[in-house]
Amino acid sequence: GQQVMQIPQYQHVQEGEDFTTYCNSSTTLSNIQWYKQRPGGHPVFLIQLVKSGEVKKQKRLTFQFGEAKKNSSLHITATQTTDVGTYFCAGRYNAGNNRKLIWGLGTSLAVNP
Amino acid sequence: DAGVIQSPRHEVTEMGQEVTLRCKPISGHNSLFWYRQTMMRGLELLIYFNNNVPIDDSGMPEDRFSAKMPNASFSTLKIQPSEPRDSAVYFCASSPYNEQFFGPGTRLTVL
Numbered sequence: 001g002q003q004v005m006q007i008p009q010y011q012h013v014q015e016g017e018d019f020t021t022y023c024n025s026s027t028t029l030s031n032i033q034w035y036k037q038r039p040g041g042h043p044v045f046l047i048q049l050v051k052s053g054e055v056k057k058q059k060r061l062t063f064q065f066g067e068a069k070k071n072s073s074l075h076i077t078a079t080q081t082t083d084v085g086t087y088f089c090a091g092r093y094n095a096g097n098n099r100k101l102i103w104g105l106g107t108s109l110a111v112n113p
Numbered sequence: 114d115a116g117v118i119q120s121p122r123h124e125v126t127e128m129g130q131e132v133t134l135r136c137k138p139i140s141g142h143n144s145l146f147w148y149r150q151t152m153m154r155g156l157e158l159l160i161y162f163n164n165n166v167p168i169d170d171s172g173m174p175e176d177r178f179s180a181k182m183p184n185a186s187f188s189t190l191k192i193q194p195s196e197p198r199d200s201a202v203y204f205c206a207s208s209p210y211n212e213q214f215f216g217p218g219t220r221l222t223v224l
Contacts, residue, residue, distance in 0.1 A: 033212065042204060042215040044157070088156065098206060099144045100169055105155040 003025060004091045006104030014112050019076040021107035023089035030092045032072045033101065034063060038085045046074075079111050117216035119205050125222045131193040134219045137186055138207030147180055147190050148204040153180060156204075162188065195223045 005024045007028055023032065030052040035043040047056055049065035049072060056063045062075045072091075076083055086108045090101035118137040126132055138145050146161040160170040165182045173180070177196070182188040192199055200223050205214040 015118070030210075031120075042218055043206075043213075045212040048211055049122070099161060099163060099210075100158060102147075103156045103158070 002091075002093050004089060004102045004104045006089055006107060007109050009105065010108045010110070012110045012112070013079050016078050017080060019079050019083070019109055021087050021089075021109075022065050022089050023072045023104050025070045025091055025102075027093065028069050030069075030094055030098075032065060032069075032089055032091045034072075034074055035088045035090060035091070036085050037088065037106070041085075042105055043088060076109075080108070081113050084109060084111050117205055117207050117214055119203075119216035119219050121219060122217060123220045123222075125224065126195055127224050128196055130223075131191065132195045132199075132221060132223075134190040134203050134205075136188045136190070136205030136216060138188070138205070139209075139214055140186065140205035142209050142214070143185070144208040144213075145182060145188050146206040146208070147188070148206065148213070148215075149201045150204060150218075151201045159190070163190075169211045192221075195221075197223045199223050 007022050031048055032049045034046040036046055037043045047063050052067040052069050053067045060077045064073045086106040088106045089104045092101055121133045143164050147159040148156050149159055150156045154183045157172055159172045160180045161168055178192055181189045202218045202220050204215050205219045206215045
């Protein structure tokens with residue numbers, strides 16, 4: 001079935017270090033979205049990637065979508081304590097009216113000041 | 114806009130009781146999603162509606178769970194009877210098309 005695998009499950013870094021989380025799908029995605037959930041909070045949309053090989057940046061965050069549209073990554077440069085939270089990828093299979101997202105289990109990021 | 118509104122924010126109930134969770138989506142959004150989040154299983158989609166019509170309820174655990182969307186501004190998720198394994202955070206999210214906007218969630222504890 002449709003499944004999105006996300007690694008690592010946890011990551012603990014020192015403030016200033018970089019961080020990367022990866023998502024993998026066994027089948028081609030229509031698009032992929034990334035969300036951030038702060039401890040005790042709710043998921044908040046970060047970005048959507050649609051095109052093969054797409055790269056988007058938001059300040060210190062860099063998002064990539066693989067050429068085959070089966071994998072994606074989120075890279076944070078020089079982490080800060082405000083980056084703490086769980087990062088989820090969520091993939092959509094089949095465009096059109098399908099609104100369902102298949103979610104990865106998330107990567108929990110802890111940042112030591 | 115106030116965002117997605119969920120009530121109650123916290124619910125503690127005893128096994129066997131009926132639980133009703135409520136959601137008001139963002140005005141103009143035509144898709145609504147109910148999720149359940151636990152440490153063990155992560156974020157699970159229970160059901161979603163397009164234009165108030167249930168489209169995919171394959172994630173609803175069993176007959177004890179039911180969801181309705183009588184109009185574009187209101188949805189309910191009902192659990193009857195509730196069981197301890199239903200304890201989780203339940204999120205409602207609405208979407209205009211792509212990105213989903215989540216409510217603050219209802220933390221349900223079934224004793």
